[in-house]
Amino acid sequence: MLSAWAGALVPVFSDTSVSGTGHLELPPGTGYVLAANHTSFFDPVLLIGTLHRLGLRPAVLATAGLWRVPLLGRALTREGYVPVHRGSRRAPDALREAADALAAGRGVLIYPEGGLPRYRASHDRPPGRLKSGVVRLALSTGVPVIPVGHAGARRVSSGSHAKQLVGWATAPVRRPRVHVHIGPALRLDTAEHPLDDLESALAQAWASAVHALEDTPGTNGRRLPERH
Numbered sequence: 001m002l003s004a005w006a007g008a009l010v011p012v013f014s015d016t017s018v019s020g021t022g023h024l025e026l027p028p029g030t031g032y033v034l035a036a037n038h039t040s041f042f043d044p045v046l047l048i049g050t051l052h053r054l055g056l057r058p059a060v061l062a063t064a065g066l067w068r069v070p071l072l073g074r075a076l077t078r079e080g081y082v083p084v085h086r087g088s089r090r091a092p093d094a095l096r097e098a099a100d101a102l103a104a105g106r107g108v109l110i111y112p113e114g115g116l117p118r119y120r121a122s123h124d125r126p127p128g129r130l131k132s133g134v135v136r137l138a139l140s141t142g143v144p145v146i147p148v149g150h151a152g153a154r155r156v157s158s159g160s161h162a163k164q165l166v167g168w169a170t171a172p173v174r175r176p177r178v179h180v181h182i183g184p185a186l187r188l189d190t191a192e193h194p195l196d197d198l199e200s201a202l203a204q205a206w207a208s209a210v211h212a213l214e215d216t217p218g219t220n221g222r223r224l225p226e227r228h
Contacts, residue, residue, distance in 0.1 A: 024054065028105075032108075122154045123154065145187075146183065149209045
């Protein structure tokens, strides 16, 4: 249900296009990790909604605090999302639950930067240093990792709390352009420098998204299909 809601909201708050969808074509029953850059509070709606419209329903690793929100916590559990208890003894539980989802042939969406950037401007910046959890997960399960770069989400929501509220309120009128680029899958279990390789691949996916926004609309990607 959450993914369906996100799929409905993406075209309301943004004019989103996507490229590289061919890299999502994996053999049926193959578990995979989607590693995405994290720039704003619009990211979860953007990526979950975009993937929903592409026919994908990955489990999502999200901060455990969301499970304390009335009704939302139960919805997250029903969707098979995984709580991340950062800085606690329960932190390793997230990778174990993610590994279970991968073993069942499901995709898992992770933000390997581990948090939002601190700057307040609406422009995009390259992804920062990645945490090692996504690499440890890929190495322990042997699944492919697909880098997902996006640009433009901060045009929907960024800055101070007041500016973010204004951004959300006006986005349906402004419908800022956003682009999502899906890069080729990586096999980190055979890489000599897996973390460096993933950082480079995610940076390249992000750069492709930025370039798509800079070019004429519609030339480097396609508009999202109607909701499934």
